[in-house]
Amino acid sequence: MEKYIYICLALACCLGVTALFGDGFTANPDRISDLQIHPLTNDLFQLTWNEVPGADKYRVYISGSPLATGDPGWLLWQESYIPLCYVPSSPAAAFFYVSAVHDDIGTFKFIPGGTFNNGTANITVSPFYLDKYEVTQDGYQAVMGSNPAYGSGVGASYPVYFVTWFKAIEYCNKRSLQEGFTPCYSYLTFGTNPANWPVGWNDSNANATNISCAWSADGYRLPTEAEWEFAARGGIFSHGYTYSGGNAIDAVAWYTVNAANASHPVGTKAPNELGLYDMSGNIREFVWDISANYPTGDQTDPTGPATGVFRVRRGGGWWDTASACEVSARSGNTPTTSHQSIGFRVARRTY
16 A cells, blocks of 8 residues: 655656655655666656665656646556656656655555654654554454453454553564564563463553663554554644544544444544544543653654653543544553553554
8 A cells, every 4th residue: 555655756857867755644754765867868857766665566657747745637657666767758758756655564554754743843754564443353363262242342352451561561562473473562571472471460550660671673563652652643734633534533433422322333524634543532542651741842753751750551442532533632541550441553664
């Protein structure tokens, strides 16, 4: 799926002179910034650009005039698996842009990196993958061997709930091990396999800071608060909605007015701009960060403070009013909290 647009426009003049027209998404720190055109013959140019880490392939578009990204006037010229292609030099085909294509992985959506404002500062987030669904009861049981949910919506495709933040951490590592990935979380010096962690590791709120995250590992993990909010807002495709996916909450969220006092199967409301479901409503979602006031000053890939007790949860749920389901709404619970309206979804690195 073509989700992450690394873009630069170039003009191929008849004399072989190259002019750059700037970047499409200036918020993207990893955008293609050196699109170059090299004359080969009177009728042919070679187009080259920086390799984009994690890209599965590239798409080269062509036009006779400069157009906005996504304009239907752009003609797909070719796809390339290397940062190079050949293009005509005729005046009718003078403008080009290149997009890096990242494929979604199963239910995981590729989230293009970018920058958003959290109300206090500008936050830049690198690309990552995020499951388009909250973890379901069926998915949780397949990893953990049991389903703790009862009384507030039960079934294979319902979101899991009555899970603590600690259980979410355990799920991530166990699933990583089951699927052959490197787990992200370690407990003190006891390694990454929860089976080897000491008895009582998840009984005390104070133990949560004994868990560290290897952000470069390829296993499953909770999203950071910054990743979660950026994705909930629609990422680089955001329309600035109040709720994730729209301004009309009933179209995008299960909440106290329409949920009939229970959760609902995941993905039954409309998705947001990135194809993510239930980022507003249905089940409140634990994320990685310790809860605290936002720091001032712009940040890149923040992971929250190092000390504190409460862990952030986002999105609101069937239990909540509309205001708690807004993409900017924040709350928190202790890592030992288990509630009928709290679950989680998982993320992975891109490469």
